[in-house]
Amino acid sequence: MNSSRIQPVEAAKKFIAEKFPDCQAALLAGSVVRGEDTATSDLDIVVFDEKVESAYRESLFEYGWPIEVFVHNLTSYRDFFKSDRESARPSLPRMVSEGIVLFDSGVVSFIKDEAKVLLKKGPEVWSIETIVMKRYMITDALDDLIGSTNPAEDLFIANTLANEIHEFVLRTNVQWVGSSKWVVRALSQFDEKFARLFVQAFDLFYKTGNKDEIIMLTDEVLKPYGGRLFEGFSLGKGDRI
Secondary structure, eight states: OOTTSOOHHHHHHHHHHHHOTTOSEEEEESHHHHTOOOTTOOEEEEEEOTTOSSOEEEEEEETTEEEEEEEEOTTHHHHHHHHHHHHTOOHHHHHHHHOEEEEESSOHHHHHHHHHHHHHHOSOOOOHHHHHHHHHHHHHHHHHHHHOOOHHHHHHHHHHHHHHHHHHHHHTTTOOOOOTTHHHHHHHHHOHHHHHHHHHHHHHHHHHOOOHHHHHHHHHHHGGGTSOOOTTOOSSOOOOO
């Protein structure tokens, strides 16, 4: 942490006192709360203000800190909870659940309970049709990687495949998914052994160009669901008269 900065909780409280003095509640979340902050970490602050007509997000720099503020009224957060569950990326529920209370007029406990229930429930269960479609998409990306002889294209095919495998493993097990750094975090929270194999396979490829471990990992992931899928896959065909 930058030694010239004031402490994160102190900075967050000053921010709320100056920018949102009449809010109903405010929380500090993110990496600084989890003890995972780095030299480039920001302060994620969630504000609940009944005077706000619609939710918004804003980036600022105050008190030596980059600050991301997520502002909601006392009902708008539920729409975001709902959309986060539908996307299986629980950004706001996670921030609310883990957040340190900066100010509370008496509403935080109820909102935190809602977030914790949602997180425990997990995302919506994938349908059989969705699993079949995702098998096809992973097979398609894997075939592209196997057949490619262009190292530049390989980099981006592998990136697509990594995201699709991570999503498939987590969603078929009714787990939350991630993006960016949260891809590995989400996998590790679910299955540390698989996360290590996942990282190992793609690390080997990016360092050496060796695709073998990615191919084996992909086949292992698809095996319980019928393996690779190409022949017979159909989407939107329907019944013909």
